[in-house]
Amino acid sequence: MIKDMSVMIAGKAGDGVLFTGNVLAKLLKRQGWEVATYRDFPSNIRGEDTCYTVRSSLDKIYGLGDRVDILLAFDCAAILAHLPEIAENGIVFCDGEGVTALSPEKTRGKTFHRFLLRSMAREKYGREIFKNMIALGALSYVLDLDRDLLEQIISETFLKRKGEDVVRTNIEAAAFGYEKAREMTTETERHPLTRKEDDDRILISGDEAIALGALAAGCRFFAAYPICPASEIWQALVHDMPDFGGVVVQTEDELAALNMAIGAAFAGARAMTSTSGPGASLMMEAFSMAGMAEVPVVIAHVQRMGPATGMPTKSQQGDVLQWIFGSHGEFPRIVLAPGTVGECFDMTVRAFNLVEKYQCPVILLTELDMGQNYRTSRTFDLSAVRIDRGKLVRPGELAALPGFKRYEFTPDGISPRSLPGQKNGIHVVESLEHDERGYRDEGLANRLRMMEKRMRKLDGAAVDLAPPQVWGFEKADVGFIACGSTLGAVLEAMDELREKKVASRFLQLRTLWPFPAEEVREFISRSRDVFVVEHNFAGQLATLIKSQISPCQELGNIVSASTREFTPRAIVEPVLKAVR
Amino acid sequence: MIKDMSVMIAGKAGDGVLFTGNVLAKLLKRQGWEVATYRDFPSNIRGEDTCYTVRSSLDKIYGLGDRVDILLAFDCAAILAHLPEIAENGIVFCDGEGVTALSPEKTRGKTFHRFLLRSMAREKYGREIFKNMIALGALSYVLDLDRDLLEQIISETFLKRKGEDVVRTNIEAAAFGYEKAREMTTETERHPLTRKEDDDRILISGDEAIALGALAAGCRFFAAYPICPASEIWQALVHDMPDFGGVVVQTEDELAALNMAIGAAFAGARAMTSTSGPGASLMMEAFSMAGMAEVPVVIAHVQRMGPATGMPTKSQQGDVLQWIFGSHGEFPRIVLAPGTVGECFDMTVRAFNLVEKYQCPVILLTELDMGQNYRTSRTFDLSAVRIDRGKLVRPGELAALPGFKRYEFTPDGISPRSLPGQKNGIHVVESLEHDERGYRDEGLANRLRMMEKRMRKLDGAAVDLAPPQVWGFEKADVGFIACGSTLGAVLEAMDELREKKVASRFLQLRTLWPFPAEEVREFISRSRDVFVVEHNFAGQLATLIKSQISPCQELGNIVSASTREFTPRAIVEPVLKAVR
Amino acid sequence: MKEKRGFHLTAPTWCKGCGLFGVFEALKTVAASLDFEPEDLVIVTGIGCHGRINNYFRAYGFHGLHGRAMPVATGIKLVNPRLQVLAVSGDGDAYSIGLGHFLHALRKNVGLTYIVVDNRIFALTQGQASPTTDFGAVTISTPFGSRDFPIDGPALALGAGATFIARGFSGEVTHLASLIERGMKHDGFALIEVLSPCITHNKVNSYDWYRKHIVHVESISDYSPRDKAGAWEALSHPGKIAVGLIYEEGKPSFEDLVLPDRRKPIASLDPGVDRTRLRRIMEGFR
Amino acid sequence: MKEKRGFHLTAPTWCKGCGLFGVFEALKTVAASLDFEPEDLVIVTGIGCHGRINNYFRAYGFHGLHGRAMPVATGIKLVNPRLQVLAVSGDGDAYSIGLGHFLHALRKNVGLTYIVVDNRIFALTQGQASPTTDFGAVTISTPFGSRDFPIDGPALALGAGATFIARGFSGEVTHLASLIERGMKHDGFALIEVLSPCITHNKVNSYDWYRKHIVHVESISDYSPRDKAGAWEALSHPGKIAVGLIYEEGKPSFEDLVLPDRRKPIASLDPGVDRTRLRRIMEGFR
Numbered sequence A, B: 001m002i003k004d005m006s007v008m009i010a011g012k013a014g015d016g017v018l019f020t021g022n023v024l025a026k027l028l029k030r031q032g033w034e035v036a037t038y039r040d041f042p043s044n045i046r047g048e049d050t051c052y053t054v055r056s057s058l059d060k061i062y063g064l065g066d067r068v069d070i071l072l073a074f075d076c077a078a079i080l081a082h083l084p085e086i087a088e089n090g091i092v093f094c095d096g097e098g099v100t101a102l103s104p105e106k107t108r109g110k111t112f113h114r115f116l117l118r119s120m121a122r123e124k125y126g127r128e129i130f131k132n133m134i135a136l137g138a139l140s141y142v143l144d145l146d147r148d149l150l151e152q153i154i155s156e157t158f159l160k161r162k163g164e165d166v167v168r169t170n171i172e173a174a175a176f177g178y179e180k181a182r183e184m185t186t187e188t189e190r191h192p193l194t195r196k197e198d199d200d201r202i203l204i205s206g207d208e209a210i211a212l213g214a215l216a217a218g219c220r221f222f223a224a225y226p227i228c229p230a231s232e233i234w235q236a237l238v239h240d241m242p243d244f245g246g247v248v249v250q251t252e253d254e255l256a257a258l259n260m261a262i263g264a265a266f267a268g269a270r271a272m273t274s275t276s277g278p279g280a281s282l283m284m285e286a287f288s289m290a291g292m293a294e295v296p297v298v299i300a301h302v303q304r305m306g307p308a309t310g311m312p313t314k315s316q317q318g319d320v321l322q323w324i325f326g327s328h329g330e331f332p333r334i335v336l337a338p339g340t341v342g343e344c345f346d347m348t349v350r351a352f353n354l355v356e357k358y359q360c361p362v363i364l365l366t367e368l369d370m371g372q373n374y375r376t377s378r379t380f381d382l383s384a385v386r387i388d389r390g391k392l393v394r395p396g397e398l399a400a401l402p403g404f405k406r407y408e409f410t411p412d413g414i415s416p417r418s419l420p421g422q423k424n425g426i427h428v429v430e431s432l433e434h435d436e437r438g439y440r441d442e443g444l445a446n447r448l449r450m451m452e453k454r455m456r457k458l459d460g461a462a463v464d465l466a467p468p469q470v471w472g473f474e475k476a477d478v479g480f481i482a483c484g485s486t487l488g489a490v491l492e493a494m495d496e497l498r499e500k501k502v503a504s505r506f507l508q509l510r511t512l513w514p515f516p517a518e519e520v521r522e523f524i525s526r527s528r529d530v531f532v533v534e535h536n537f538a539g540q541l542a543t544l545i546k547s548q549i550s551p552c553q554e555l556g557n558i559v560s561a562s563t564r565e566f567t568p569r570a571i572v573e574p575v576l577k578a579v580r
Numbered sequence C, D: 001m002k003e004k005r006g007f008h009l010t011a012p013t014w015c016k017g018c019g020l021f022g023v024f025e026a027l028k029t030v031a032a033s034l035d036f037e038p039e040d041l042v043i044v045t046g047i048g049c050h051g052r053i054n055n056y057f058r059a060y061g062f063h064g065l066h067g068r069a070m071p072v073a074t075g076i077k078l079v080n081p082r083l084q085v086l087a088v089s090g091d092g093d094a095y096s097i098g099l100g101h102f103l104h105a106l107r108k109n110v111g112l113t114y115i116v117v118d119n120r121i122f123a124l125t126q127g128q129a130s131p132t133t134d135f136g137a138v139t140i141s142t143p144f145g146s147r148d149f150p151i152d153g154p155a156l157a158l159g160a161g162a163t164f165i166a167r168g169f170s171g172e173v174t175h176l177a178s179l180i181e182r183g184m185k186h187d188g189f190a191l192i193e194v195l196s197p198c199i200t201h202n203k204v205n206s207y208d209w210y211r212k213h214i215v216h217v218e219s220i221s222d223y224s225p226r227d228k229a230g231a232w233e234a235l236s237h238p239g240k241i242a243v244g245l246i247y248e249e250g251k252p253s254f255e256d257l258v259l260p261d262r263r264k265p266i267a268s269l270d271p272g273v274d275r276t277r278l279r280r281i282m283e284g285f286r
């Protein structure tokens, strides 16, 4: 029985690869399977290689794995590019010539079908665009997918926007593709998937989960400037925000975005912005101000490949240290790194509570791989969502106060907050060093106390932060430390290692700052070989750990500067080499 | 015999404290003494406390020490503020009432003189402004300074801009102050300083030394946006730049400043910008671009107190980690931290050679204390200045090349550079990932090679970088690590410790990045107790060291978030406590 | 609050004679005459001498970053349109580093009153040239004379589609107050540029100098602030600086256009969890 | 180089029918007709579909950051005024994130040719509203219709003191080329806005749509690009978009004003150590 299966759809930007992949993913999910998707696409307008992988499994999966069972290629270039990834007994459907030109060694063990999608679509429906439906039909034959479900998804997709005729033609094209595939393939070439009941699950991307989390957490102000791969948060918010009474503003740039969110937060909204690499660098000054002025603002940063404009459509964990050590001056900050779409939702909710409780900027740090790809998840638990606005004083309370001090020296360093418009709460939010009431004060004694006050705020924050999650065996020689979207690869590497008789544990960092030094130190001390796994060149997470755990034993560092998702293989191999 | 002497002039912003201090400093320097000055001033327009300390010594000094021998106060508030700093047997000259109101315990051992500068000036010259000259005259009496020199300095100061009459009146006012002080004080209250020959020395601030270094190094393009305490670099450059054929541009903001300097560097100029905290944060995006595009640009950052707008006139080492770990993406960078005005000059010259040799951004990281205060120094050695433009290809060479590759994969990672206008050198400087010719390339293989190429550039850079300088005993249990303007305090703390029979060594970091791990590891391993001394709250230098030296023994961390200069006392006390 | 005193927190420490005192007085007058309470007013300032007004004026205040007053003020206004949001910038803050934000808030017609205190110099940083510094002026940043052609704020605003443009003079406090008052009543973005001497760092553009160069548009026969061509013309005389209400037009404000319901400010919404609606959205991901 | 081919590096991969092809053709035509060599031209671009031109056009190129083409180009021009420095931005690049830089380069009259390819959309990022997007337009960022009043680049430039303002249409390549050519010959800052359809993300502002809305200023009787009031008037007709050479005036360029000697480019200076002069400066610190 097939329990795990990967389909890759490959072609050129503009070919409809994305659409086809999305429908397939949804179909598999509705059929009861766990799904993980991966888009590999260029930042170009059109014409360059792109591919979309849909992995599905009967078991819970967090990542892509490192095998492709079926490749559906819109052209031969795609085959050449992806042939090495295709598994033994893999099947390739290819539009275009050239398959025959492949050397036998390369194609051994794989089945090739010439599948002239484009010409079929043109002949039958007069338009190439139907090739995508034909492809989907063919795939549903090979995987023995539920055709009713496919029809249902087609109609959901097109009915509202395009009408019944379009739905009908698309359904027909899918049926046509189904038949074509049946004619072409033998029964042994099929990979029929069992059907399960689709339970209370959703298929969602990290960016969408953050948007949903924001709405759930009461975020009613969102200001941003478009940038890949963070714009999807915006896309997911913009339609629903008005229904919640809130507003989404497109600003002229990222400096305005963060400053505007800060203004909104000061005025009383739960406010947020989102960005990626270049935009994050542009936010550094206002980030510092939020820290100084103690304004509660949430910044979602979906990392893409840098430096500079870099590679806007490729993922990386290359901006980790910037949020922890970046910007000028010293101020408290919280950096959260969700590792699953579920955590994207939960941590966003948590972020809005933390930000108002601790009155310092909170960063939600994810990556393109997390933000733009889809994962199945339990439906998010709305009953667990609680709103805690921290030391926000109510108008009634203000009247009772003998003179409101916005930056009052309190034992925990956190001061009461009033909102403009409230009587008796007048204060100045000040970017210069200031006294308890918010007025500029450059005295030495005040400075020392204010610095202390601000920095002390997070001393007791550990109770509210997401502690590291430890996966795997209680006792194991090999330990992994990672965060964010490498989680899937690490977990599968652990499975593979276990098969190879190497037991391992995995500490998933979920809060990067304040750094959970105790837990990490303890984890490290209980492992013989520790490997920090991260998707960047220089080993930023390892650098962070070393800087916070001292003395610290030597750490292995498995890094990847690849433009593609981290694979289990990239972890298993160096570990085996090191421990054997 | 007096060998070391500190005079503090204190009053309100607008009182002319700065002017008075500057003249005194120059006078002492001309008299052959070593001088170190310190300005403590508010960021306010007028009316708040300000003071200026001039320390002078027969021996080499690098910092301020922690004692005041003579206080000249323009008002009583100044006395109250500074009384604790005044040494036994100190003398206080004070304008205004209130001295008599001080409790005897407070004033014990100190001599107080009511010295009604303001009314004297008003009565005699009709304008309060002459109080400064009267004060200077009085100080020259008490310190037995050379009156001809004072007259000479007065005439240098006023002759060109204000004419002979002004010079004459000022000289007269100084003479008047001299006489008044003679009438008032007893001979035992004088602190006569010996006179030495003024040799080949200058009195210069760090900012001025950087400006001079830039001109010497062939910097011919400077673009910046005004900001304290970096504007002084600009002030020192702007008058002379045209004579060197170069240009200084005031841009609309810091984003423009760095981008413009990058454009200028690309076109062939040795180009630079300067800034401080908020401006540095605004430069983070372009910083990343310079790294990606491999454009040689020098950034001078004079640190002030953050976060946010913070305290623009106070010094701090609070932005160290930003330049090392800040900005998005990963790219090579060089961070230099001069510890003396001489090093400000030398390292600026070095910076311009490094930047063209390694084609990555070079940061000159100093502090307000270094930038705005004066130190005596040997005249800078111009004969040692060499210009090395690195792999800049000459037009002749280009014709011979078979196809110019701006980002050629070379063994050392450094590629040849042509300038726009040169035949056969056409290329694109690209902020996206690019191929060897500079054209966008998002291929995986290219990406890996390009990342590798860029990051490899600094592998062999150690030979060209300023290695750490080790001061003090070869063998000592106590080791200090510090950089920048804390140098003076550390060196004097070492002297004090030696008197207390504690031998110490001091590793002065001069290059912060690439981090000189070998030297630091070796230094740490040879010391029993290592103290990292730094002028910030969170211990950024210690964090850096721990992140780079692993495993690393426990490090002591002597930090100060004070608005004032680091003092030897702040170091000696914790060390004695720790080692005894 | 009908008393100016209610808005006076403490005596400013600007240089004696600074034009900012005029702005301060005018603002207090307007605040008292418009009869709202200090807590209903938020003053968002830039960095510069002008920015110190938060320390002197009793109201909610936000003294943020250099050049970023506009986005901060916009965020505040959108979240609570009941507040009177007043922004104060200098010529450097508004026209140099903040130019982009200024024009974007303006074109969006956000309901802000923007007072740009133009002293033709970067005062707080000790006197560098600003975008309004005269061509040829010697400043510490331009020892050989400024080589930049100055910006005219109102002209720029006109080109950018402003709905309210006025210029006052800090030497004429009553007139200035009347302009600010009108600006505050304007539904949308109101620019009030104030010619304001910096007596310390700009010795040229003094009170006298301004008195010699200003022309009140009220004195131009048939001048109508509703006539764009006329406004353009009034701003086109080199050497003559038009003051008064230069231009005004009616257009919906940004907050009216983008807020679901202006009478239900976001600030007063209960950020409670609307589980039904959220569940419905989540259904879309099945 | 009298051949267009010399500037053609490779075939662009913009969407078939994109207005950028028109810009590309016009540029090649101008480059060939002005008779300079590819190495004498530097094209500084922003981030967006327009920015890809560096990959197709043979010349020195600088594809920098989103919105920062102006300062980069200014730096280049000042260091080597012999170069023809051409900047290409999109409406987002120039008028959204880059607005401040644009207006400052313009008011300084830096000798740049600035081509703003206005497709009224953020194209590369998949179709969000830009500052020139029509009020009410539905885009992916404004599903309920844009609520921003659009900016008019040329009008803004006029208010900011531009010395050369033209607008072309990528559907009229020859006309566009003639405008670019004139702009390149202008000594100072030349803005050439190009109405340029994005056929993928903006289905409204198509070639046909533009054809219906443009008015050539050449066809206005007595139109003179030297008459500012006339230019203002030509830009003031809602629904009618003026194209052609809208405004032109003579004013010294920034490089002429600030460079010690324009004929000795900084780029060709020997950065040798002038010890005599340095020693003299150092004397001042004694």
Ligand SMILES: Cc1ncc(C[n+]2csc(CCOP(=O)(O)OP(=O)(O)O)c2C)c(N)n1
Pocket (backbone or CB within 6 Å): B225, B226, B227, B228, B254, B278, B279, B282, B309, C046, C047, C048, C049, C050, C051, C065, C066, C089, C090, C091, C092, C093, C094, C117, C119, C121, C122, C123, C124, C125, C130
């Ligand atoms: C990002 C940043 N750059 C530079 C500065 C330094 N700075 C403070 S005030 C100012 C200019 C002030 O000029 P203006 O806005 O005209 O205000 P004024 O002092 O004249 O009222 C500058 C450049 C800063 N605070 N932040």
Ligand SMILES: Cc1ncc(C[n+]2csc(CCOP(=O)(O)OP(=O)(O)O)c2C)c(N)n1
Pocket (backbone or CB within 6 Å): A225, A226, A227, A228, A254, A278, A279, A282, A309, D046, D047, D048, D049, D050, D051, D065, D066, D089, D090, D091, D092, D093, D094, D117, D119, D121, D122, D123, D124, D125, D130
């Ligand atoms: C600082 C920064 N923010 C956002 C982006 C993402 N981004 C890339 S292109 C673009 C807008 C492009 O619009 P436009 O300038 O009109 O160019 P077009 O694609 O329409 O030619 C944006 C927002 C970026 N690259 N850098």
Ligand code: SF4
Pocket (backbone or CB within 6 Å): B045, C013, C014, C015, C017, C018, C019, C020, C049, C119, C123, C124, C197, C198, C199, C200, C201
């Ligand atoms: S420096 Fe100028 S602007 Fe600032 S307070 Fe003094 S006079 Fe006013």
Ligand code: SF4
Pocket (backbone or CB within 6 Å): A045, D013, D014, D015, D017, D018, D019, D020, D049, D119, D123, D124, D197, D198, D199, D200, D201
């Ligand atoms: S997306 Fe639009 S602007 Fe970009 S290439 Fe395609 S048509 Fe042209």
Ligand SMILES: [Mg+2]
Pocket (backbone or CB within 6 Å): C048, C090, C091, C092, C117, C118, C119, C120, C121, C122, C123, C130
């Ligand atoms: Mg000003």
Ligand SMILES: [Mg+2]
Pocket (backbone or CB within 6 Å): D048, D090, D091, D092, D117, D118, D119, D120, D121, D122, D123, D130
């Ligand atoms: Mg566009």
